[in-house]
Amino acid sequence: MIEELYNLHKAELERFARSIAGNEKTAEDLLQETFLRAMTHWATLQRLADHSRRAWLFKVMRNLHLDLLRRDRHVVGLPEGHEPGSEVDYVSGLAAEELLQSLPAPLRELVRKRFLYGMNSRQIADSLGVPHATVRTRLHTAMRLLRKQVDQ
Incomplete structure (x- = not known):
């Protein structure tokens, strides 16, 4: 038992x-x-x-x-004393959108589906009709490009 x-x-x-x-x-x-x-x-x-x-x-x-x-691993904490809905949120949102716009459209859509909609690679793959390994590879490429943009 x-x-x-x-x-x-x-x-x-x-x-x-x-x-x-x-x-x-x-x-x-x-x-x-x-x-x-x-x-x-x-x-x-x-x-x-x-x-x-x-x-x-x-x-x-x-x-x-x-x-x-x-x-x-993908959860990002807010700064100490941060108030949701503040001007910082608006500016951060604009900066994030600007970064996303620097990606090619297919990669941008993958990043949105993964991090904004919370879909995993298998769900994304099913929605696009591609292998889930392809989705993971493309997400890795997108994240590398975003890191490169942030570092510049």
């Missing part, structure tokens, strides 16, 4: 979560999400030996953490 699995591995999974998460809240979220995944995959877990269940839990937690890191 999932409760037995939880009681058996909770302490060591909590320690692992704290060691990789960097803060208590994220560690708690990782632990909860790991056991939610265990509940949804219970049929698979029942067929595994005890040591394999333990390994599965740790691998799921690690993968969840990596997913968080990948997602947060």
Whole structure:
């Protein structure tokens, strides 16, 4: 039963979560999400030996953490004391739009879909009818061009 699995591995999974998460809240979220995944995959877990269940839990937690890191890699924080809706937002928006306009139209559209609409490369690829690897390559090219513009 999932409760037995939880009681058996909770302490060591909590320690692992704290060691990789960097803060208590994220560690708690990782632990909860790991056991939610265990509940949804219970049929698979029942067929595994005890040591394999333990390994599965740790691998799921690690993968969840990596997913968080990948997602947060693109999040840009606001400066300290920043008020949303201020003139800085307007100027930043104009600067961002100006940077986007420096890209060729196809790359500009990819960047908008990825960062403004939150689509992943597979969703973008499906909407354009191209391989998702092509989308990732083009996004990489677009980001390199934008960095070059910013550096100038």
